[in-house]
Amino acid sequence: DVKVTQSSRYLVKRTGEKVFLECVQDMDHENMFWYRQDPGLGLRLIYFSYDVKMKEKGDIPEGYSVSREKKERFSLILESASTNQTSMYLCASRIGGQTNTEAFFGQGTRLTVV
């Protein structure tokens, strides 16, 4: 089974802190994604990566950056956390280059910025 693992299930950080959310997948998937999930807004794409060191902005990249130095790991960075970044963050991965492959999700990280 594909496994997508997010480093933390729950996280509490202070305003202004630099926050790292880590995601690791074990199936050699090319594509990896970071989404933010908020009630009534669904999943909004923050960034995605279609290969190592490659990244594309999603719909809401402001205040976030990403890093993909190795194929299996995709990190989301909040340079200076703010209270409006309190949310559930979901990481996903899938095989690249094809449209029919499903995405596999991590368990989510619920981030609270105080």
Added chain:
Amino acid sequence: AQTVTQSQPEMSVQEAETVTLSCTYDTSESDYYLFWYKQPPSRQMILVIRQEAYKQQNATENRFSVNFQKAAKSFSLKISDSQLGDAAMYFCAYTSLNNDMRFGAGTRLTVKP
């Protein structure tokens, strides 16, 4: 950018009955896939069913089926013989060859015993 719209924030169904969840999307692409994902309470998102845009035949997976209307850009999910375990958030998703994947706002399904 492509958009995915789910206009029903909440739906409920009686156990053993049938329910249909709606989804519309907007795209100028010709090659794409549509998906329905399920997110049970406090659990990971999982795939329910997928549909290729080039296939006219509607996809079916056991009690789950879709009604894909390409011209109308509509992709609804029908759940037959609803079970208590079907209670979850359901998300419609779109993907194309540019590799990204976009989701709708979700529909929370309640199943009443």
